[in-house]
Amino acid sequence: MATAIAPTNSPAVTPLVSAGETLFGTVTGAPLSDNVLKVTAGVTSLLDGMLPMLSAKVSFDLDGVLVGATEVLTGVNAIVVAAKDKAAPKIVPSTSSASSGGA
Template sequence: MTTVSTNSQAISPLVTAGEALISTVSGYTFSENAVKVSSGVTSLLDGLFPTLASKVGFDMERVLIGATEVLTGLNTPLSAAKTRQRVSQTTAITNGA
């Protein structure tokens, strides 16, 4: 039997982590309207989560939490690599390379 929490907040953090990763990779900043739409949709999905999770045969909340951790984990080194790259380019330019 699958136990489903009634107030899961597993979807919103996943979407936030995905948005952060997209921003890091692309340099794109989401508009205020895009953030509002995203927040509304994720809020709706968070509300529907117990129903959605009851339809699957696995612990959907833990899967979403794990996916969130993966996206956050990917964002950390990508962000660091992009920051380091900018510093290296700046150093090369100022040193006349």
């Protein structure tokens, strides 16, 4: 007898799309239009609702793949933000002339 796959109620598509939208905004410097946000909200809501059915049809952890992809997009966004950061270096060399010799 085959084991039943318990559907998950945690939406995994919405965070993925949000991470993509954030990355798009970071790269372009422009926010998405209200119409695009409305369309993506509708589509992600539909896909989140269908996720338990889709997860039951595939032979891998679809929820885990979506969560992992979200983490990747979030990491890429952090990289782009850091690369665009024009702030002073985080490590400032000491200007002290005193020796920090032994204990």
